Structure formats: structure tokens, C-alpha cells
Amino acid sequence: MDGKQRLRERMAQPGPILVGGAHDGLTAKLVEEAGFDAVWASGFEISASHCVPDANILTMNDQLRAASWMVKAQDLPVIADCDNGYGNAINVIHMVEAYEQAGIAAICIEDNVFPKRCSFYAGVKRELAPVEEHAGKVKAFLDTRKSDDFLVIARTEALIAGWGMEEALMRGRAYADAGADFVLVHSKSDKPDEVLGFAAQWDRDTPLVCVPTIYKTTTATTLNDGGYQIIIYANHGLRSGIKAQREAFARIVKEQSCSAVDGLVVPKTDVYELIGVPRMKDEELAYMPSGGQSVGAIVLAAGASPELGELTLDKPKTMLDVKGKPILGHQVDALNAAGIKHISVVVGWKKEAVDLPNLRTYAAEDSSGEVDSLMQASAELNQRTLVLYGDLLFDQEIVERLLQTEGDVVLVVDRSNLEGRTGRDMVHTLNGEVGRGQRFLHGTRSDTLKAIGQKIEDPNGEWIGMLMLSAKGAEALKGLWSELGAAGADQPLHEAASLGAAALTDLLQAAASKGLTINTIDTYKGWMEIDSFEDYQRAWAQL
Secondary structure, three states: OOHHHHHHHHHOOOOOEEEEEEOOHHHHHHHHHHOOOEEEEOHHHHHHHOOOOOOOOOOHHHHHHHHHHHHHHOOOOEEEEOOOOOOOHHHHHHHHHHHHHOOOOEEEEEOEOOOOOOOOOOOOOOOEOOHHHHHHHHHHHHHHOOOOOOEEEEEEOHHHHOOOHHHHHHHHHHHHHOOOOEEEEOOOOOOOHHHHHHHHHOOOOOOEEEOOOOOOOOOHHHHHHOOEEEEEEOOHHHHHHHHHHHHHHHHHHHHOOHHHHOOOOOOHHHHHHHHOHHHHHHHHHHHOOHHHOOEEEEEEEOOOOHHHHHHHOOOOHHHOEEOOEEHHHHHHHHHHHOOOOEEEEEEOOOHHHOOOOOOEEEEOOOOOOHHHHHHHOHHHOOOEEEEEEOOEEEOHHHHHHHHOOOOOEEEEEEOOOOOOOOOOOEEEEOOOOOOOOOOOOOOOOEEEEEEEEOOOOOOOEEEEEEEEEOHHHHHHHHHHHHHHHHOOOOOOEOOEOOHHHOOHHHHHHHHHHOOOOOEEEEEOOOEEEOOOHHHHHHHHHHO
């Protein structure tokens, strides 16, 4: 069903129809999220969002553009505040064609003269159009609309203008007799007596609409029992937003820190959900080639490095300078060159020293195990993600081949040197002998992991500390980690004495043992891990 049909269906149900005011797609989405029955494309809110008075300063196209975004952003029917029809009956004809084509469910036109003035502006000149003129606009609407489900609300400002109850009733009856689908009577009294009095004397079948902005303590149930089917809460989203933003901006200026407003703002992930980022990611996966998928990276750099002595007294290993740039800077350059721009770093030891631009940081204890560190950035594991150690220097070509390799979990394995394996992450793969001792092309040949760790028997390769996870692979590892954690943090895991001390190799071995397919691709050198002062010297010499 489109919005017009949904509004018709709701009209056939009992109870008041609650309509929430909005001025753009996001506020319309929030109206839907809150549980309203329809969205009010508020002329007051749209004008205010452009920082101009609600006085026909914006054009019909300005108002229609905003209402159209509301239709696209969510699924509720949109009722558009169309002021006085933006002119005479000829203007109304043009308006009806445009708004119906845009998917608006209903429009509301008022009997103010052009240019209108907001109902609640005090001390401004206010005139009402002749009854016959406004009834003519209603007839023009009915004769122009293509669907009988596209509805018109005829609004009288007689009570606002101080012209009295009899004038309001006379005008409401004339608009109902002209064929209006609803009649809206507006009041600036702080009590509901006027609108309830109007309804008590209403002698037409045309249902009534009200806007309880001023008589604000009156409930929708009371108004509905009094004869009103549609209740419009016209501008509360805008007004509450102004209050919240004023407070947030004032705090930031006062304290000069974003953290000052942590309790006032929603997480960015909440915004992403509202505006449809998850849907965009699904569409990218469905319709775009793998090279066009969004790929992130997580650098694990939380641990202290006592083996490097004074070099890391005031900084983590990843910030050691190599040829005028920290190791992390070299990593970021290589990842960026391969098209990976969304990079997160898990920091711990001397975390304040990690100050490169355009990086997200997540904090872990510097004594945390590698898996614990990775899980601090679990919010980033919602897309294809490259995970690597913070002390790794590597050729960009390795990353590019990983990007071209399919698989939910893919490790990079070096076949070049299996000697002196103490303290190294070794692997045994199903077909690891292929290529060893021979000339071979890397290509995208993939193997399957059988075992990984520092104490495995008969290794045929070394894991370099870099792996690629698909979103599905990341979910599998996170699910396994949660399952293991439920058994108790003190439980050993593979070569680790406890879960808190678990390395990535421990989790990968557990996953392989559970039947998760873990693929590998080969490299022949092209990388270096900085584990000692000798490694650091060699990096300076070779880079």
C-alpha cells in the first residue's frame, strides 16, 4: 500500500489518529520510530529549519521538496501543511498535481489570505479569505486529484482571528459542503473549550481535525471522545531539538571537548541505523563487485613491548619511528594505497602517543590478550575487515592479494623460512608442501588451515600476523568467543592458560577445530615483524 491507502485504512480503525510534526527525512523517521500513525510535513517546522518565518517566504517547491524527503525516508502516510494553497484556486490545481505525484497522502489548506501568517504570531496583520474563495480551492482540489484516496483537510482560522464560534462553524460547514474530506478548526486558547464547543455543534458527517499546541494538557483520548479523529502534534520535534542542540553546543564551547556532551548525544551507530547505512552495505554486497565493497582494518597495538627497552618507554611499539614515520604511519599508507580508508586501532600501553589523523581508536588494557583487544573494536567487525598486528611492516601487494581472495577467514602464510621457529606463529595447512622449494606464482591460490600456534608439530608455514574477515567470518569468531566466555574466563584455550590471555592463534585454532573453514594464501617474504632491537635496526636498513 502507498501512503494514501495506509491513511484510509487507519481512518477505518477506532481511536485517535496521532500525527507527528517533522521538517525533513530524519525527523519524519523519528516520528515513525516513536509510533505515530502519520507524519505532519509542518510548514512551521520546514520554514524554521530554513531560519525564516512561517509566512509564505518559502515557495511551494521548497515545501514540497521537504515533504518528498519525508515520504522517501519512512513508511507512514505524510500529511502536508500547504498553507493557503500558495495562491488562488489555479495555484491549488498545480499544487495538487505536484503533491499527489510525490506520494503525499493528504494536504491541508487554510483560509488565511496569501501571504499567510503563522497562527500563533502575535501582533501581525491577519485576514481571512472569503468563504467562497476557500470553498473554491477545495473544489479545485477534488476535481484535480487522480485518486479519491488523496485527501484534503480544509482548515479554518476563524477562532485564531477572533471572528467567533458562529463564523468558525459557518466556514467549516461551507468547506465540508464543498467536499472536504476533513475540517480542521484551529484555536489559540489554552483550554480545549473552544474546539470541544465547535465539535459539540458540528452537524456534518465530515470528520474533524485539531492541533492541541496551546491547549497542551488535553489528551488525545479526550479530544477523540469530543469528536476529533485526527490529532496533530505539529512542532514538538523541532522545538525539543532546538533545546537539546543549544545545550550541547553551549557545553562544547564551555568545556572545549566533545566528551562534554557524551550524555546528550546518541552514538553515531544510531544515526547510521536511522539513515539506512546497513541497507546500503547489503546493497553493495548484492550488486557491486568485491573490489567495490567497503573494507575496514583493525590494527592491534595495545600491548607493552619490554623487549625493546627504552625505545618504548613513552610510546607503544606501533609508534616507533622508521625512516621518519611511525610503523603505524607506514601501515596506514599501505592500507590507504590499497583502497582501505576506514582504519581502527586498539590502543593500550601509552595510548595517548597514538595521535595519527583519521583513525578510530578503541582502548584495551595493555595486559589484555590479543582476542580481548580485538573484541574492544567488535563494533567495526560488521563488514569485510583486515586485522593485523601493530608491529608489522609489509608490502602493499600482500594486502591487494588478500582483497582479491574469497573466504570468510583468510590468513597470510609465509613459506620461505621454517627454521628457528621459537616464539613464532606457525601453521600447518592441507596442501602446504605445494610451492615449497620451488619457483611459483602467488596468484590467489588458497589453502586450508589445519593447525596454528607456537607449539604445533610439523609446520609448513608461518602466519605473518595478518588476516581478512568477511562479515560472516567475523560473526562466527565473535559467536565462538562469546560461547567460550560463557564457560568462564579462567578456562584455558589451546596454548593460552586462560581466555583473558588468548592470542588470535588460540581463537583461530578453536574455530578450525569447530569446523570453520579457514583459508590461507601464500607469500614469500615481503613482510617484517618488529619483535627485537635487531628487527628494528633491520627495518631501518631495508625499508
